[in-house]
Amino acid sequence: RSDMNQSSQNPLFFKSPLVEESCGAIWLKRALILWAVLWIAVSVKFVLQPEKKSVYPCFADSSINWWADRNLYDNQEYKTGFRYSPTFALAFSIFAVLPASLGGILWTALNISLLVLALRLLVKEIFPGDWTRFQEAGFLILSLAGCTRAIWSAQSNSLVFALAVFAVVSLKKERWWSAAFLLAAAVHIKLWPAALALLLMARFPWNLSPRFAAACAVLVIPPFLTRPLPVVLQQYQNWYGLLTGPYRTLRQGGLRDAYTIAEQFGTYVDDRVYTLLQLGMAGLALLWCIRLAKISNSMQTYFTGVLTTWVCWQLLVGPGTERLTFLLAAPIASWALIVSFKEQCHRTLAVVAWLMLIPLGTGGVERLLLPVASWSPAILPLGIIPLMVWQIVYVETHARESELQASEQTDSLLDQGTARAA
Known part of the structure; x- marks a missing residue:
C-alpha cells in the first residue's frame, strides 16, 4: 500500500507498465525531434547570418591563420579572441576550408549529435537508479532548455562536456586509454577539463595518470607535423604567454563566477586572494571526491558525484567561466530536478538550482x-x-540508508544464528 501511495504521488509514474513504455517512447522521440529542430534553426541562422552572435568565425579564422603561420594569439591585430591550443586550431581546419555557412552547419551538427549521445549515455551508464524512457525524455528536454544559447553561438562547451562524459563512461568500463585520450582531447580544446582529470586521477592514480600524461603529449605532436618547427614552437610560446599574462586576470563583461558575486555585492577581491580561493575550493572538491569514493554505494553514484563536483567548481571559481559556460550545469541541474521528484529528495533545493541556472540565468532575464x-x-x-x-545531501542520505540496510541485514543474520544455536 505504501508503494501505491508513493507511486500515485510521483508525477513521473504511470500506473500501467505498457502505458508507461508506449508514452515514454513517444516523448523520447519528441525530445529528440526538439534537438533536431534546434540544429535546423541554427543551420538556417548560419545560412542567413553566419557571423552574427557566433564564435565560429573565431575558430575558422584561427585555422586559416595557422596555415599562414600567423600568430594565433595576437588578438590586437587579428581580433579573433582565440585562446585555444594549436592542436585545436589545426583540427578545426576540416571546417575552416568549407564555406562559412556549410562549415557552421556541420560544426553545429557535430556538437549537437555528440552532446545528445553524451546525455543519453549519462542516463544509461552513469546516473544511479533505473530510468524510464519518459524520464529520459524529460531529462533531454530540460537539458535542451539550458544548452540552447551556447549551441546557438557555436560554442565548444557542448563538445567539451560530451568528451568529459565519454571519458567517464570509458573509466566505468575500465577502458583506460580511451578515457585518457578523451580527457586529453577536452584539455586541448579548453584547459579547465584538467580539473576533472585530476579529480579522477585521485581515484585511479596508476591506471589513469600515466596514460593521461602520455595522451596529452601525443596530442601536442600533430601541429609539429604540419608547420616548420620554429613556427610551431613560437605558437606554443604565444599560447603560454596568453594564458599566463595579463589576460589571465582580465575581467570581461560576460564572466559569471564567484568574483561576479563579490562584485555585485560591493566587495573587492584581490587577484591573489581569488587565486587562493580557487585553490582552496579545489582542495575541498578533491576531499569531497575522496569521500565519494568511500561512501558511494555504486560506481554510478561516484561518477555522477565527480561530474557534478567538477561542474560546480568550474562554474563557481574556475578560470574563464562565462555565461555560456553554464551549459555544463544544464544536464546536472536537470538530473537533480528529476531525481528530486522521483525520489522525493529535497525538491525545493533542486527546483531553486534549476530555475537559477537555466531560465533566470539567461541574458534576457538578467537584463x-x-x-x-x-x-x-x-x-x-x-x-x-x-x-x-x-x-551532498543526496549522496549522504543514500550512504546513511545503505549503512542502515547493511546493519539491519547483519542483525538479522545474527538473530538467525542465535535462533539456530538455541
Whole structure:
C-alpha cells in the first residue's frame, strides 16, 4: 500500500507498465525531434547570418591563420579572441576550408549529435537508479532548455562536456586509454577539463595518470607535423604567454563566477586572494571526491558525484567561466530536478538550482531584472550553491540508508544464528 501511495504521488509514474513504455517512447522521440529542430534553426541562422552572435568565425579564422603561420594569439591585430591550443586550431581546419555557412552547419551538427549521445549515455551508464524512457525524455528536454544559447553561438562547451562524459563512461568500463585520450582531447580544446582529470586521477592514480600524461603529449605532436618547427614552437610560446599574462586576470563583461558575486555585492577581491580561493575550493572538491569514493554505494553514484563536483567548481571559481559556460550545469541541474521528484529528495533545493541556472540565468532575464535587482548578474553563479548542497545531501542520505540496510541485514543474520544455536 505504501508503494501505491508513493507511486500515485510521483508525477513521473504511470500506473500501467505498457502505458508507461508506449508514452515514454513517444516523448523520447519528441525530445529528440526538439534537438533536431534546434540544429535546423541554427543551420538556417548560419545560412542567413553566419557571423552574427557566433564564435565560429573565431575558430575558422584561427585555422586559416595557422596555415599562414600567423600568430594565433595576437588578438590586437587579428581580433579573433582565440585562446585555444594549436592542436585545436589545426583540427578545426576540416571546417575552416568549407564555406562559412556549410562549415557552421556541420560544426553545429557535430556538437549537437555528440552532446545528445553524451546525455543519453549519462542516463544509461552513469546516473544511479533505473530510468524510464519518459524520464529520459524529460531529462533531454530540460537539458535542451539550458544548452540552447551556447549551441546557438557555436560554442565548444557542448563538445567539451560530451568528451568529459565519454571519458567517464570509458573509466566505468575500465577502458583506460580511451578515457585518457578523451580527457586529453577536452584539455586541448579548453584547459579547465584538467580539473576533472585530476579529480579522477585521485581515484585511479596508476591506471589513469600515466596514460593521461602520455595522451596529452601525443596530442601536442600533430601541429609539429604540419608547420616548420620554429613556427610551431613560437605558437606554443604565444599560447603560454596568453594564458599566463595579463589576460589571465582580465575581467570581461560576460564572466559569471564567484568574483561576479563579490562584485555585485560591493566587495573587492584581490587577484591573489581569488587565486587562493580557487585553490582552496579545489582542495575541498578533491576531499569531497575522496569521500565519494568511500561512501558511494555504486560506481554510478561516484561518477555522477565527480561530474557534478567538477561542474560546480568550474562554474563557481574556475578560470574563464562565462555565461555560456553554464551549459555544463544544464544536464546536472536537470538530473537533480528529476531525481528530486522521483525520489522525493529535497525538491525545493533542486527546483531553486534549476530555475537559477537555466531560465533566470539567461541574458534576457538578467537584463529584465537589472532595474529591480542590480545583482542579477550574480544569479548564475549563486545557482551553483543549491545544486552542490543538493548533491551532498543526496549522496549522504543514500550512504546513511545503505549503512542502515547493511546493519539491519547483519542483525538479522545474527538473530538467525542465535535462533539456530538455541
